Every structure is written in structure tokens, then in C-alpha cells.
Amino acid sequence: MKLKSLSLMNYRVAERQDWHFEADVVSITGANGTGKTNILDAIHYMCLTRSYFNQQDQQLVRFGEDFFNLQAQIMEEEAENKLFCAWQGGKKVLRKNGVVYDRLADHIGLFPVVMIAPTDLDLIYEGSEARRRFADMLLSQTDHAYLLALMRYNKILQQKQALLRQYKQEGRVDITLLDVLDMQLLPLNVELYSKRVAWLDQYNPLFEALYRSISGDREQVGIRYESSFNALEPALAMQQAGKDDLASGRCSVGIHRDDLLFTINGHPVKRFGSQGQQKSFLISLKLAQSIYLSEVMGKKPFLLLDDIFEKLDGQRVSSLLRLVQEERFGQIFLTDTDKKRVEAIFRPHNTAVQYIEL
Amino acid sequence: MNFPSRLIEEAVNAFSRFPGIGKKTALRLTLHLLRQQQAEALELARAVTNLATNVQYCRTCHNISDAPVCQICANKSRNQALVCVVADMRDVIAIENTGQYNGLYHVLGGLITPMEGIGPDQLKIASLEERLATGEVRELLLAFSATMEGDTTAFYIGRKLQGRDIRISTIARGISIGGELEYADEITLGRSIQQRIPFQS
Ligand SMILES: [Zn+2]
Numbered sequence: 259m260k261l262k263s264l265s266l267m268n269y270r271v272a273e274r275q276d277w278h279f280e281a282d283v284v285s286i287t288g289a290n291g292t293g294k295t296n297i298l299d300a301i302h303y304m305c306l307t308r309s310y311f312n313q314q315d316q317q318l319v320r321f322g323e324d325f326f327n328l329q330a331q332i333m334e335e336e337a338e339n340k341l342f343c344a345w346q347g348g349k350k351v352l353r354k355n356g357v358v359y360d361r362l363a364d365h366i367g368l369f370p371v372v373m374i375a376p377t378d379l380d381l382i383y384e385g386s387e388a389r390r391r392f393a394d395m396l397l398s399q400t401d402h403a404y405l406l407a408l409m410r411y412n413k414i415l416q417q418k419q420a421l422l423r424q425y426k427q428e429g430r431v432d433i434t435l436l437d438v439l440d441m442q443l444l445p446l447n448v449e450l451y452s453k454r455v456a457w458l459d460q461y462n463p464l465f466e467a468l469y470r471s472i473s474g475d476r477e478q479v480g481i482r483y484e485s486s487f488n489a490l491e492p493a494l495a496m497q498q499a500g501k502d503d504l505a506s507g508r509c510s511v512g513i514h515r516d517d518l519l520f521t522i523n524g525h526p527v528k529r530f531g532s533q534g535q536q537k538s539f540l541i542s543l544k545l546a547q548s549i550y551l552s553e554v555m556g557k558k559p560f561l562l563l564d565d566i567f568e569k570l571d572g573q574r575v576s577s578l579l580r581l582v583q584e585e586r587f588g589q590i591f592l593t594d595t596d597k598k599r600v601e602a603i604f605r606p607h608n609t610a611v612q613y614i615e616l
Numbered sequence: 617m618n619f620p621s622r623l624i625e626e627a628v629n630a631f632s633r634f635p636g637i638g639k640k641t642a643l644r645l646t647l648h649l650l651r652q653q654q655a656e657a658l659e660l661a662r663a664v665t666n667l668a669t670n671v672q673y674c675r676t677c678h679n680i681s682d683a684p685v686c687q688i689c690a691n692k693s694r695n696q697a698l699v700c701v702v703a704d705m706r707d708v709i710a711i712e713n714t715g716q717y718n719g720l721y722h723v724l725g726g727l728i729t730p731m732e733g734i735g736p737d738q739l740k741i742a743s744l745e746e747r748l749a750t751g752e753v754r755e756l757l758l759a760f761s762a763t764m765e766g767d768t769t770a771f772y773i774g775r776k777l778q779g780r781d782i783r784i785s786t787i788a789r790g791i792s793i794g795g796e797l798e799y800a801d802e803i804t805l806g807r808s809i810q811q812r813i814p815f816q817s
Contacts, residue, residue, distance in 0.1 A: 361801070406803065413764050421730040432736060435728065438771040442764070 259369065259557050260589055261301065265329040268320040269303075270296050281612035283582070283590045283604065287597040288616030294593035298373060298562040301591060304330045304341050305371035305560065306395065307352060307362045315345045332369060334557070339369075363406065367399045370559035372548040374566055378540045382528050386517035393518060396547055397457055400554045404453050411446040411513065414439055418509050426507030440496055443512060447492045450513045451485060458483050464553075465546040472545070472577045473538035479527070481543075482519040486511045538574060541566070545578075548587055558588030565593050567603060579607055617643070676747065678723040678740045680705050688721060695719040697754040701744065701773065703727050703766075707759060719757070722747065727765040728772055736772060744773070748782060755783040762789050762804075788813075 261279050266272040271293045286294045302310040309318055319326050325346035332339045342353040352359045359365055380388050398405035418439045425431045462480055469479045486495050499511035520527040520539065527539050552558045567575060581587065594600050597615060604611045617639050619625040624646055631642035649657045673679070674686035677699075681687070688694065688708075698719030702708055703726055711717050724739040736742075747753065758773065760766030774784060790808035791800050800808075 364801075403802070410764065414768075417730045417764070417768070421735075424730065424733075424735075434775045435730075435736060435768075435772055438768055438775060441771060442767065 259560065260333045261560060261591075262331045262333055263329075264297070264300060264304070264331075266296070266300050266326075267328070268323040268326040269300050269328060270318055270320060270326075272296055272300075273320060277614070279589075279591075279612060281610045283592070283609055283611045284614065285597070285600045285604075285611050286591065286593045286614045286616065287595065287600060289595060292616040294616060295375070295564050298375075298564050298591055298593060300328050301330070301560060301562060302371055302373050304328055304343060305369040306366055306399075307343065307350070310373045310375065310562075311377065312391070315350060316348070319345070363402075363409065366405060367402055367555070370399050370551040370555055370557065371562065372544055372551065372559050373562040373564065374541060374544045375562075375564035376566075376569075378544065379536070381540060381543070382520060382531075382536055386515070389518040389520075390514075390516060392543075393454060393457070396550070397453060399551060401453065404450065407446050407449050411443065411450060414442050414446070415509060415512065415514055418443070422503055422507045422509060425504060431504060436500070440500075444493055444496060447487070447496070447512055451487045451492065451516075454483060454485070454513070454516065461546060461550055464549055465542055468546045468549070469538060469542040471581070472542050472574055473535070474573060474577065475535070475538070477522050477535065478524070479539060479542070480521050482521055484517045484519050485513065486515060487513075534571075537569065541570075541574070541578070545581065545587075552586075552588070558586075561587045561590045563590065563592040565595070567592070567594055567599055568596070575603055579603065579609075582609065583607055677721045678725060678743070679708055679721055696752055698757065699747070699753050699755070700757040700759050702759050703761070703769075711759065719755075722756075724769070727760060727763075728769045729765050736776075739769075741773065741776065745776065748777070748780065753782065755785060758784065758786045760786075 260282075263279065264275075264277045266275045268274075271291075275293075275297070277297065286297055288294055299310050302308075303318075308315075325344065327342065327344040329343075330341045332341065340353075340355050342351075344351050350362065352362055352365055354365065354368075381392055394408060398408065418436070421436065421439065458481055465481065466479055469475070469477075486499075489495075490498070495511050499509075503510055520543075522531045522535060522539065527536060531539060548559050548561055570578070582590065592600070597613060600611070600613075617628070619628065624643075627646040627649070628639060628642040631637055631645050632639050634642075637645075649660070670682070672681050672684065674681040674689055675684055676689045677686060679686050679688065683690075695718050699722050700711060700717060700719055701722045701724065702711070703724055705723060708721050708723060711721075722740065722744050724741065724744075726734050726739055728734060728736060728739065748756075756773075756777070758770045760770055770786060777784065788811070790804065790811075791797060797805070
């Protein structure tokens with residue numbers, strides 16, 4: 259999978275940009291505020307039809323404009339894929355080789371991508387939603403059925419939440435209707451829960467191995483899946499929550515409440531990991547994502563590295579470079595404020611790098 | 617948009633309240649009316665007035681009707697034991713156009729959508745239960761869109777009628793006629809395989 263060209267129009271800060279990419283490693287350098295990250299985010303958008311930074315499409319439109327569009331040309335073996343995506347007035351259209359997608363979901367997973375950015379620290383420090391999104395975006399790329407089940411789950415859940423709020427306000431309840439919604443949620447809970455469990459079984463060893471090779475440390479790291487269904491069967495857990503949910507007006511049990519607990523030597527990395535350990539943790543977490551996607555899908559994702567070299571010490575940088583040399587990753591796009599730093603990192607390794615300066 | 621005439625502005629505002637009609641289109645429609653013979657515009661006005669003042673809903677099936685009981689309900693040659701439950705009048709028209717259905721209807725007036733404040737009480741579900749109390753109806757055919765709201769409404773009615781001696785069926789879902797298998801989405805295709813039917817040649 260090679261990204262050959264990318265055009266941005268009114269995408270965030272970019273008015274009009276056309277880029278051509280030739281190498282397996284593309285370095286984009288420039289001062290802060292020149293729009294380096296923007297290019298990476300546009301690649302992310304073309305692959306997953308959304309910004310990495312969890313923004314609404316409307317917020318991505320350049321100030322003073324009312325639309326944006328993106329174009330990309332991706333080669334897979336000999337086959338050329340031309341992608342075009344346009345957003346205007348709340349409507350999004352995505353075309354592949356001239357054919358409009360009926361459902362955007364059908365595009366997700368065709369061109370896998372992994373992004374590493376400074377905001378990843380949110381994964382450790384923010385609430386559970388960020389971690390669920392991490393897992394969901396990964397699983398949605400490898401398993402289309404997962405994505406469809408998740409979309410369906412979220413839709414039914416919204417209806418149930420609306421109903422619980424209404425019942426709490428009005429003080430009267432239609433148990434039959436709640437039952438009907440639960441009946442539809444149950445199989446989705448079962449499916450999504452078991453897929454998350456299976457994913458972590460496979461993911462944890464990959465992640466641990468990467469952490470060791472990146473950090474050179476001996477600590478034991480891991481991801482523990484916390485779910486209402488670890489202790490109780492989904493049907494039983496949902497049934498038991500019923501009364502409390504009516505009292506609180508919120509749906510307290512289900513995969514929308516799941517969390518991932520990041521651990522180091524069995525303790526939460528949030529409180530027990532040093533800054534350096536947290537850095538290694540996050541990078542390994544993301545690189546494991548890239549390797550997991552390659553293994554499951556049989557193609558190497560685009561790897562987008564936003565401004566990570568400045569903050570990594572020599573040991574971690576050279577471990578990362580070794581993995582690049584072993585061809586564990588797909589095409590890499592990286593940003594940095596300092597071209598010299600990037601040159602110094604890659605020169606000894608004899609890696610062909612395309613330099614773009616903004 | 618600024619208009620040279622209050623009359624034009626009023627008409628444009630009225631038209632632009634239609635779904636899918638913006639100010640520009642509303643202006644085009646207004647100017648079109650002005651270019652026509654006055655009689656034709658008045659004819660339209662009469663039709664609108666008639667519609668607004670004389671429209672009724674059938675007291676049995678809640679379909680739009682010219683009389684207290686609609687033509688379909690009043691037609692004794694139709695199968696009185698079979699009732700097709702639909703969301704709104706457009707569905708009645710669609711099913712009538714197939715020429716394949718000879719039973720009666722029950723128009724709910726929407727589908728259960730709690731997020732939009734539409735629950736069973738806002739729909740004609742209680743009236744459906746009353747209608748079944750007479751015992752004349754032997755089968756209900758649920759014909760809803762294949763959406764989450766359609767499923768919820770169907771399951772809800774199913775639950776409400778549990779234990780009654782009545783057959784409940786639902787329209788089959790699958791590959792559209794003339795549709796190519798490879799382009800069918802996996803949910804439709806999956807369901808078509810799960811609920812496969814004996815081959816008839
Ligand atoms: Zn009627």
C-alpha cells in the first residue's frame with residue numbers, strides 16, 4: 259500500500275495543497291503552525307473518513323469557507339485506487355475510483371492506518387471514552403461485522419437512554435418497550451464483548467514484546483479489559499441493572515461502559531508509570547496496533563508519526579528505527595520541527611527518505 | 617432574501633416550509649403561479665383549502681379518508697381477517713400498488729423513536745389492540761422499514777399481543793429483484809441465508 263498523492267482543499271488550515279509522495283519514508287518538516295499535522299490528519303481522514311482528533315467534520319472546514327475536499331491516490335500492488343472525499347453543508351460524499359459509497363462504513367478497513375501523536379497522552383489521562391475509541395477504531399478496521407454491530411448498538415443505546423431519561427422525568431414506565439430494546443441490545447453486547455476479549459488475548463503479547471524492544475526495560479506491561487460482563491453473563495448483568503437504571507435515568511451496563519486498564523507491573527500506568535515509561539507505553543501501544551493490523555489484514559498500515567522524535571531519547575529512537583529497518587511497518591509519514599534532526603536519525607540507516615519542507 | 621412585495625414574501629415563506637424546499641425554489645414556484653392563468657392558481661388554493669378543512673382519518677384503520685370509514689375498510693370484498701400494520705399512508709399506497717394484497721390496514725402514524733419523543737402512546741397501538749378484541753382479525757402482517765425503529769416497533773407489537781390467538785407475520789426481507797448478489801450488504805445477505813426458503817420452480 260503506497261500513497262502516491264494527496265490533495266487538500268479547505269481542510270483545516272490548508273487552502274489548496276497538492277503533494278506527491280515517492281519514498282517509503284516521507285518527512286514533513288516546518289515550524290509550528292505551518293500545517294504539518296494537517297497533512298497527516300488528511301491521510302487519516304481518507305482512510306477512516308474521520309479526523310484523528312475526534313473533531314466534527316464541520317470544524318475541519320477552513321475558516322470562512324463552507325466545504326472541504328480531499329483526494330488521494332493509493333497503489334496496492336499494481337492496482338490504483340483513486341479516492342475523493344467532499345464535505346459540504348453537513349453532507350459527506352466519498353468516492354473510490356469514481357463510485358460513490360452507499361455507506362461510509364464500507365470504506366473503513368480498506369486502507370488501514372495508525373497515527374501516533376502528542377495528544378495520545380489522553381489515552382492514559384482522559385476518561386474511558388478515549389480508550390474505547392482506540393479499541394473500536396482498531397477492531398472496526400479488521401472486522402467489518404464489528405463496526406456494523408457497534409453502529410447498531412450505539413443507535414439502540416441512544417434510544418434507550420432517551421427513554422430512561424423520559425421515564426425518570428415523567429415517573430411512568432413502559433417495561434415492555436424497555437424489554438424490547440434490551441432484547442435487541444443483548445446479542446450485540448455478547449458479540450462486541452467477546453470480540454474485544456478475543457482481540458486483547460491476541461494484542462497483549464504483541465504489545466508486551468514491542469514495549470520490551472522499544473524501552474529495553476524489563477517491566478511487565480499489559481492491558482486489562484474491564485467490563486460489566488467479566489463477572490456476570492450479559493443477560494443477567496443487564497437484567498440486574500434494570501431497576502437502578504430506571505432510578506438514575508441512565509443505562510449503566512453494556513459495552514459502552516467498558517474500559518481498558520493500562521498496567522505496568524500490575525499497577526495503573528497512569529499513577530505508577532514514570533514519564534519515560536508512559537511514553538514507551540503509548541508508542542508501543544500504537545506500534546502494536548500497526549503490527550496487529552498487518553498480521554490480521556495481510557497489509558501494512560500507513561504509519562503517521564506526528565512530532566514524536568523531539569520527545570524521544572536516543573535509545574527509543576534507535577529501537578524504533580530498527581523496527582523500521584526490519585520492514586515491520588508500511589509507508590511512514592512523519593512530522594518534525596527540525597529537518598536536521600530527522601536527517602541525523604535516518605542517515606546512518608541508509609533509508610530512502612523524501613523530505614518536504616513547509 | 618429581500619422581496620419587492622409583501623405578497624410575494626408571504627407566498628415564498630409559505631412554500632419554503634415544505635420539506636426540501638429552500639427560499640430559491642419557493643421563489644421559483646411563486647413566480648410560476650403568477651405567470652399562470654389566475655383560475656389555475658385559484659384552483660390550487662381551493663384544493664389546499666379542501667384538503668385542510670375536509671381531511672379525515674378513518675376511524676378503523678387511521679388511514680387518510682374522505683369519509684368516517686375509508687374506502688378500503690368499507691370494501692367488504694377484502695379479506696377482513698387479515699390486517700397489515702404500517703407506519704404511514706405512503707406505505708399503504710406502496711402496498712396497494714403491488715396489487716398483491718387484499719386485506720385491510722392499520723396505520724400507526726409513525727414508528728417508535730424515543731429520541732424524537734415518539735413512544736407507543738403517540739402511535740395507534742392501543743387502537744390496534746382494541747381492534748383485535750372483536751376476534752374478527754386472524755392475522756397481522758407487520759410491514760415496516762428494515763430499520764432499528766421498524767424492528768423495535770415490530771418487537772413491541774409482538775410483545776403486546778403475546779398470548780392472543782392471532783397469527784403475526786412480517787414481510788420477507790432479502791435481495792432486491794434485479795439486484796446483484798455481490799452488491800447486497802452483508803446484513804441483508806446474511807438474513808436471506810438464515811431465513812432461506814424452499815426453492816420453487
Ligand atoms: Zn380504514
